[in-house]
Amino acid sequence: MLAADVGGTKTLLGLFECGARRPRPLLVRSYPTAAFASFTDILMAFAADAGGPLRVDAAGVGAAGPVVDRRARLTNIVWDISAHEIGAHLGIERAGLLNDLTAIATSADVLTPEELAPLQAGTRRADGNAAVIAAGTGLGVAFLHRLGGRLHPMASEGGHADFAPRTDREIELLRMLRAEYGRAEVEHVLSGPGLVHVHRFTHGPEACAALRQVAPDDRAAAISQAAMTVQCPACVETLAIFVGVYGAEAGNLAVRGLATAGVYLGGGIAPKILPLLRSATFLDAFRDKGAMSELVSQVPVHVIVNAEAGLLGAAVYAQALLGSRARE
Template sequence: MILAGDIGGTNTRLALFEKIEQGFLTIAEEKFSSSAYQSLSKIVQKFLGNKSHLVNCACFGVAGPVQGKTAKITNLTWIADTFSIAELLGHDRIGLINDLEANAYGLNELNDNDFLILNKGESNPTGNRAIISAGTGIGEAGIFNKDGELRPFATESGHADFAPRNELEIELLRYLLTKFERVSLERVVSGLGLQNIYDFLRDTKRAEEPTWLGEEIKKSSNVGAVISKNGLEGKSAICEQTLDIFVSLYGAEAGNMALRLLATGGVYIGGGIAPKILPKLKEKPFLDSFFSKGRMRELLELIPVRVILNDKAALLGAAHFAYYELQDY
């Protein structure tokens, strides 16, 4: 059996897979609160119980930079490592890769029904690809095309500087600099980013917060979800405005990734937020921001843009990596 993990700042998802002709068959799957445990090994131990001896190889996609056999998880206090997992499994056929790298490997295991097309474009079969995923934080990865072989690689460019494009975004940056020493892209394009944009609109009196909404936000452990829901349903002007700014920033950064990697093979939008705000992503602002790159606009208009709908992409990618890269170790 193959053990696969998708380790995020909020949740850790683990699954056991068997390789079959059609791909990977899920044997067991469970979600855990990451912060409720002291280490990855504790979660794995809880999940496997007395089945650890059945695991032939394992791979974990983690939200943070991987250095050798360890990784510091962004937005968590603990460090993931393969050494403690090796003690549980009794072997070292264990991979630790970036979570967006795992998502990229997962593309190999998805079919057409797992995507929603935002821009059909004209895919270049020899071109590179890019993936960008906003959730608790934001992650980005590239997929290098080497003579037709697609090889994912990790980045931490979600922690690059936030670069405003207009007067409103400049004011947003100024506002956030009163709260943070440095403002990265993740401060605006993520679940936490939704809250930061909302706070900016409220605190600078650009929009009014209704009393009922303020109460709902106070009671919620996921403010970004509250904002998205009320914005999509048209219940609150401040939530709609927040979502519009967020979607525009998301599209702009997706276009930036396309340029950085010359991703003529396509750009994939992953993460937990995109499938929940599809109506907004289908509207004009997302693709307008994606295309608006001056002299490069014609190039961007040719690049396919797809939303990943399958929330198991990272798990399947970790399983893919374990099966194809670790079996001979």
């Protein structure tokens, strides 16, 4: 099987074989998405790295954008990906396309305890739903609904929902974002570029030594590092706002999806700021839900620390396309 996780920054591609609990990786490679003109070009580069033509029975591709009629337009890069074109290129009928967060959500049931870092133990209900939220190049959201005893991922573009500030300081941030964009989305705060927006808000016209001679693509990481090492008080406030908004939005998902089976934080940012996500800043915002506070206080919350969870989920999806239960 072939699996892919196509993001705005990088694309992971892998060859897998079926497994009883989850697919087993045979070869995995990473490529800078913007360095290629199309997904087909990345497939050809992967084939070259694999040593020849790709001979697979099924393909599952997670893409960072809405999937409509088996086609996706990536949100953060000008690309279209078509399941039909993938199948034609590989010479197979079983080719499927899913939203990247749906891919991460698809991996949730097969992740091991070592691939999850707990933020709130809670009590996982076997009859409950679940949710995934992932801040990275953008902000992704997915729900998992319990049907017939199993969790079924449902795509969402919730990262583009309205940003709902909770504090006076966040209201000021909203005004800045609205002045720049006309409308403030959650992704304008909860993402790598969003962290840079918050940094501009907290610093105003003041220069920040943490960003001196830092390339634009590396600014979010530099801000986080300066905050976690307390090099810059304004950077500390920047990350505190980010973490508080992250907690509030994760709690909103728990309420909206009645996610009593768990909320998962995916994406590249959460594992890097894990100590702050375990702080009261995140958890208080997560639990502060009025009449629903007691309910969300019992929701298990974990950070997915497997950086290839999206690729794994795409492989799980590809295995399902084969219509067979895997063999050991």
